[in-house]
Amino acid sequence: MKLPRKISPDPLLSTVVELRLTFNLKREEILNYFYPLLKDKYPKFEFIGLPTELKDKGNIQYKPDFQFKNEQFALSLSNDVLVFENIGEYPLWENYFKSIKDDLAIIGKGDFVVSIKRIGLRYISIFQNKLSLTDLCNINLDIKEPENYIQKDRVLHSTFTKNNVKLFLRIYENASAQKLNKSFNGLLIDIDASQADNIPQNFDESLFTIIDKLHKEEKILFYRLLKEDFINSLKPEY
Numbered sequence: 001m002k003l004p005r006k007i008s009p010d011p012l013l014s015t016v017v018e019l020r021l022t023f024n025l026k027r028e029e030i031l032n033y034f035y036p037l038l039k040d041k042y043p044k045f046e047f048i049g050l051p052t053e054l055k056d057k058g059n060i061q062y063k064p065d066f067q068f069k070n071e072q073f074a075l076s077l078s079n080d081v082l083v084f085e086n087i088g089e090y091p092l093w094e095n096y097f098k099s100i101k102d103d104l105a106i107i108g109k110g111d112f113v114v115s116i117k118r119i120g121l122r123y124i125s126i127f128q129n130k131l132s133l134t135d136l137c138n139i140n141l142d143i144k145e146p147e148n149y150i151q152k153d154r155v156l157h158s159t160f161t162k163n164n165v166k167l168f169l170r171i172y173e174n175a176s177a178q179k180l181n182k183s184f185n186g187l188l189i190d191i192d193a194s195q196a197d198n199i200p201q202n203f204d205e206s207l208f209t210i211i212d213k214l215h216k217e218e219k220i221l222f223y224r225l226l227k228e229d230f231i232n233s234l235k236p237e238y
Contacts, residue, residue: 003223004236010090011125013179013188017084017100017211020062020118027079031066034077037106042068042075049078073099082107093215101208108203116201120194121214123222126177128186133173136187137225160221165214167221168192189225193218 025033027049039045049065064076064083072088073096084100133139133154145151153174160167168191175188193214200206223231 001220001223002238003219004231004234004238005092006237007231007234008237009234011127012090012123013126013177013184014122014124015086015090015096016120016122018062018118018120018122019082019116020080020120021082021116022114023079023112024114025079025112027065030077030079033110033112034066034107037109038068038075038103041103042070042073044069048076075103077107093219097208097212097215100211104203104207113201113203116199116207118194118196119199119207119210119214120192121211121218122190122192123218124177124188124190125222126175126184126186126188128184131187133171133187136227136230137171138227139171139225162217164195164197165217166194166196167217168194169221169225171225189222191218191221193221 062081065078067076076083156171170190172188
């Protein structure tokens, strides 16, 4: 299947790449070391952390403490997670990926990484229209409604696994979301691609290959979900 490089209007709400890891730096040492290295590329900085007693509970553990931003990208980190996010107009993967690799090269110079536990990539898109999940997607939900009832606002969750890769898919009809102070409503597709086994322990080409692979697997699933005539209506560029 030939995959578009770009569709219009761009449906992307969120594009996050996350590395769960361990630095041999204390929480308070993270800022002292990384701020001088990142401040030129990312002139905006803020503390976004939670109290330690809250972070120790569940997935909140992986909420970053510090965030660096410019007009296009954000880099958030703590002593157990790195989070990259595109916050401007999507620059296409090759440009976003280059920024991520450049940042990892800077962060990796200090040799503070003890272990890398998980690599994740999560893309969330929303199509603003009143069409249903089955109108837009190659999905057949054969559920017979009770007499005199109409099925609305369907939600689909599914997990796909292949070798070391896991794809967690969520689709919501009539979802609401916000980005850059704009409100959106429509069909939301949320794909989280991850790998937690056989992870390289350095910021090198083998790690970059996994990040790129996860993006490719996420993109393949996304376009396989959509009906061909709907893709063609989005002015695809190849």
